[in-house]
Amino acid sequence: MNKLTTLVIATGNSGKTAEIEALLKNFPVKIKNLKDFGPIPHIEEDGSSFDDNAYKKASFVSRVLGLPALADDSGLLVEALSGAPGVFSARYGGEKATDEERCAKLLFEMKGKSNRKAAFECVISIAVPAGNALTYEGRCEGLITEKPSGTNGFGYDPVFYYPPLNKTFAEMSMEEKSSVSHRGKALGEVKSEFNKILVWISQNMPDTDKFNVIQGCEKTDIKIR
Numbered sequence: 001m002n003k004l005t006t007l008v009i010a011t012g013n014s015g016k017t018a019e020i021e022a023l024l025k026n027f028p029v030k031i032k033n034l035k036d037f038g039p040i041p042h043i044e045e046d047g048s049s050f051d052d053n054a055y056k057k058a059s060f061v062s063r064v065l066g067l068p069a070l071a072d073d074s075g076l077l078v079e080a081l082s083g084a085p086g087v088f089s090a091r092y093g094g095e096k097a098t099d100e101e102r103c104a105k106l107l108f109e110m111k112g113k114s115n116r117k118a119a120f121e122c123v124i125s126i127a128v129p130a131g132n133a134l135t136y137e138g139r140c141e142g143l144i145t146e147k148p149s150g151t152n153g154f155g156y157d158p159v160f161y162y163p164p165l166n167k168t169f170a171e172m173s174m175e176e177k178s179s180v181s182h183r184g185k186a187l188g189e190v191k192s193e194f195n196k197i198l199v200w201i202s203q204n205m206p207d208t209d210k211f212n213v214i215q216g217c218e219k220t221d222i223k224i225r
Ligand code: ITT
Pocket: 010, 011, 012, 013, 016, 045, 072, 073, 074, 075, 076, 089, 090, 120, 153, 154, 155, 156, 157, 169, 181, 183
């Protein structure tokens, strides 16, 4: 009998979770997110690229939970700021800053700058417990606005204007954003290859018996140091 593959979405960002879950909802796969498990140790995102950090998150969560995991590392690169905030997008303005504060800092740094070009980039890593991984990438170009506009989405969406649709990302529905966004493009590749990915996962997953102890921790506290 074919057991449905479980894939854990390894992100603590609820905006990302919603986008990823919506895009993968029609696949023959059981999607779980980190909230389905007890707390797992904090993952230091200290890589120098989106690729490094996506792999770090996916491989770590996969190893801890004994399940295949999908992680996204993404961020905004602004041309006039030499590519900042880049890999620091989630921490721009300080670890505790809110999305609004991060957008405000970005607009402050962009004051008086005529070059408003920016791009969102996303790297998706799908990993198995042994550490093997697949990588997918997406990029979306746009412009930084003069002021925030729109209330949908998360992060820098209110200040990222996408000229072909004449809207900021925060003025788009989730479906509209996903049809053009960096994450939507990377997930589009995941979708088009998903049958191959499922075969790859089954070939690369260890004997599940070895992982029953960890899987048995579902919905309870996992105390791994
Ligand atoms: P996880 O690491 O748990 O996935 P995170 O929010 O820390 O969540 P990242 O390290 O990948 O995620 O940081 C990405 C940041 O880049 C994110 O917090 C946003 O500020 C920004 N970002 C990424 N994708 C975005 C999008 O689609 N719209 C707006 N901002 C985005």
